Amino acid sequence: MNISEPAGEVAPRAYHHGHLAEALLAAGVELARVGGPDAVVLREAARRAGVSATAAYRHFDGQTALQQAVKEYALEVLSEHMQAAAAQAGAAADTRPASVVRLEAIGRAYLSFALNERGLFRTFCIGLPMPEGVSLDSDQPAFGVLTQALDAMTADGLLAPEIRLTAPLAAWSAVHGLAILCLDGPLADIPDQERDNLFEATLRMVLHGLLVRP
Amino acid sequence: MNISEPAGEVAPRAYHHGHLAEALLAAGVELARVGGPDAVVLREAARRAGVSATAAYRHFDGQTALQQAVKEYALEVLSEHMQAAAAQAGAAADTRPASVVRLEAIGRAYLSFALNERGLFRTFCIGLPMPEGVSLDSDQPAFGVLTQALDAMTADGLLAPEIRLTAPLAAWSAVHGLAILCLDGPLADIPDQERDNLFEATLRMVLHGLLVRP
DNA sequence: GCGAGTATGTTGACGGCGTCAACATGTGGC
DNA sequence: GCCACATGTTGACGCCGTCAACATACTCGC
Numbered sequence: 001m002n003i004s005e006p007a008g009e010v011a012p013r014a015y016h017h018g019h020l021a022e023a024l025l026a027a028g029v030e031l032a033r034v035g036g037p038d039a040v041v042l043r044e045a046a047r048r049a050g051v052s053a054t055a056a057y058r059h060f061d062g063q064t065a066l067q068q069a070v071k072e073y074a075l076e077v078l079s080e081h082m083q084a085a086a087a088q089a090g091a092a093a094d095t096r097p098a099s100v101v102r103l104e105a106i107g108r109a110y111l112s113f114a115l116n117e118r119g120l121f122r123t124f125c126i127g128l129p130m131p132e133g134v135s136l137d138s139d140q141p142a143f144g145v146l147t148q149a150l151d152a153m154t155a156d157g158l159l160a161p162e163i164r165l166t167a168p169l170a171a172w173s174a175v176h177g178l179a180i181l182c183l184d185g186p187l188a189d190i191p192d193q194e195r196d197n198l199f200e201a202t203l204r205m206v207l208h209g210l211l212v213r214p
Numbered sequence: 215m216n217i218s219e220p221a222g223e224v225a226p227r228a229y230h231h232g233h234l235a236e237a238l239l240a241a242g243v244e245l246a247r248v249g250g251p252d253a254v255v256l257r258e259a260a261r262r263a264g265v266s267a268t269a270a271y272r273h274f275d276g277q278t279a280l281q282q283a284v285k286e287y288a289l290e291v292l293s294e295h296m297q298a299a300a301a302q303a304g305a306a307a308d309t310r311p312a313s314v315v316r317l318e319a320i321g322r323a324y325l326s327f328a329l330n331e332r333g334l335f336r337t338f339c340i341g342l343p344m345p346e347g348v349s350l351d352s353d354q355p356a357f358g359v360l361t362q363a364l365d366a367m368t369a370d371g372l373l374a375p376e377i378r379l380t381a382p383l384a385a386w387s388a389v390h391g392l393a394i395l396c397l398d399g400p401l402a403d404i405p406d407q408e409r410d411n412l413f414e415a416t417l418r419m420v421l422h423g424l425l426v427r428p
Numbered sequence: 429g430c431g432a433g434t435a436t437g438t439t440g441a442c443g444g445c446g447t448c449a450a451c452a453t454g455t456g457g458c
Numbered sequence: 459g460c461c462a463c464a465t466g467t468t469g470a471c472g473c474c475g476t477c478a479a480c481a482t483a484c485t486c487g488c
Contacts, residue, residue, distance in 0.1 A: 016436060016483060036341075038252075043474060054476075055437050063475065122341075127250075127398035143400075166415030169395065173416055174384070176399075177391025181383065184341035185390075186357075201380030202387055209423025230454060230465060257445060268447075269466050277446065 021059040023049040028070045032123040040067045040123065067123065074124035078113050079141035085109030086145050099152035100207065106146055107175045107203055114179035122183065146172065153211075160212050167210050174206050235273040237263040242284045246337040254281045254337065281337065288338035292327050293355035299323030300359050313366035314421065320360055321389045321417055328393035336397065360386065367425075374426050381424050388420050 017023065027048035031039045042063045043053045060066045089105035090098045114121040146168050153159040159167060181187045182195060190198075231237065241262035245253045256277045257267045274280045303319035304312045328335040360382050367373040373381060395401045396409060404412075 020436080041474070042476090052438050053474095054439085057476080058436055125394070125398060127336075127402075163415060163418075166412055167419075169392075169401070169412055170388070170416040170419045173391035173395055174388040174419075175391065176395060177387035177389065177393075178383075179391075180339070180394060181387055181390060184339060187383070188341075198380055198383055201377060202384040204377075205381075205384045205388075205423035206419065207423070209419035209421070213427065234465080255445070256447090266467050267445090268468085271447080272465055 033119045036119045037123040037126045074120040081113045082109045103149040247333045250333045251337040251340045288334040295327045296323045317363040
């Protein structure tokens with residue numbers, strides 16, 4: 001999804017904007033980044049795109065549609081983060097199985113995205129229907145990278161097959177919950193180091209809770 | 215906190231309402247129950263209290279103050295739920311240690327509150343500063359009942375002392391995350407039975423992840 | 429090449445919201 | 459009994475989402 005104005009293309013004309021949908025989405029993303037989902041406001045997005053308030057209705061079916069688009073964008077960025085982390089995992093010296101290291105890396109990527117892109121993450125969280133019914137299928141990149149890691153763990157004999165189906169959501173719940181508690185909850189302003197400790201403790205709980213007993 | 219209009223007290227006068235703060239809070243709670251935090255709207259609350267729009271400003275310092283009050287109310291209700299569940303736990307035949315059963319009951323109470331009082335739970339979740347800095351101290355009832363259960367588990371030798379401090383937040387993260395995924399996330403409309411399975415699987419992950427190895 | 433049809437953007441309006449200032453009306457303390 | 463204060467009202471402002479009616483530019487078939 002290309003967000004920024006296409007660089008060298010035809011310059012926007014006087015009347016017809018040319019790339020209004022993209023410009024509105026870019027404005028919406030910026031609004032979300034700064035102010036969270038509630039800040040994704042149609043009139044302001046239109047203003048930033050240099051266009052009248054109601055022009056947005058030619059491209060988005062109302063405010064929630066724009067929020068939904070921003071949400072999808074946020075999901076894409078999050079997915080890329082997680083995939084990049086999973087790909088890089090194992091570079092450092094680590095005696096544990098690669099699949100476990102990868103699962104941990106995914107969790108850490110999720111949390112770091114939540115903390116570094118708070119507004120975007122919050123927008124990704126809001127209660128709009130997930131894009132095209134993400135659901136539990138692994139065709140969604142963000143969820144897919146998680147299920148792949150768990151598949152690898154199952155293949156390695158580290159995950160009991162009978163919990164293979166519930167494991168991704170249980171793990172996701174723990175990491176997601178921790179992210180939310182750190183953003184909106186009582187952990188909003190704990191020192192960085194304490195928060196990191198909590199990250200590690202939660203990841204340990206997830207791993208110990210999922211792995212087969214040695 | 216008394217929410218409803220005091221039954222047999224002095225009837226509201228013509229000009230001075232008499233119990234406007236309570237009436238506004240009650241209206242706010244009702245709005246939150248139906249529509250979540252965004253539905254907690256000053257003008258509508260005032261309307262329901264039979265009072266002009268700006269009268270609310272004599273009792274609440276703007277909209278966020280009313281939302282905050284509703285949030286505190288929601289936290290109280292949630293705490294009572296959890297405490298009641300913890301107290302009742304162990305009534306059913308269960309061969310496991312009482313402290314473990316209690317911890318499970320608390321988690322289930324949290325989830326059932328989230329599902330049965332969606333609007334209120336969502337309001338409780340919003341990113342306003344927790345009432346009087348709930349933080350990690352166990353003087354908050356909802357958090358206290360959790361730490362007590364974990365203390366009991368530690369005393370029973372079921373929880374390693376070195377994770378005693380991080381355990382409550384790790385456990386809370388998992389249960390909270392699952393609740394959110396069920397309300398706003400991809401698990402919004404899975405069948406009840408699948409959701410219950412997921413509950414149990416997540417609780418198992420938490421318990422296995424926290425308990426010392428037998 | 430050109431004209432009709434459509435895509436895109438504008439103006440104006442409506443009601444709802446939060447919020448402030450100025451004003452009105454009760455209530456309680458002296 | 460009177461005055462200060464608490465409480466509630468009115469009116470206004472600017473923001474928002476949204477709709478209908480209108481204006482302009484592009485495009486495609488001829």
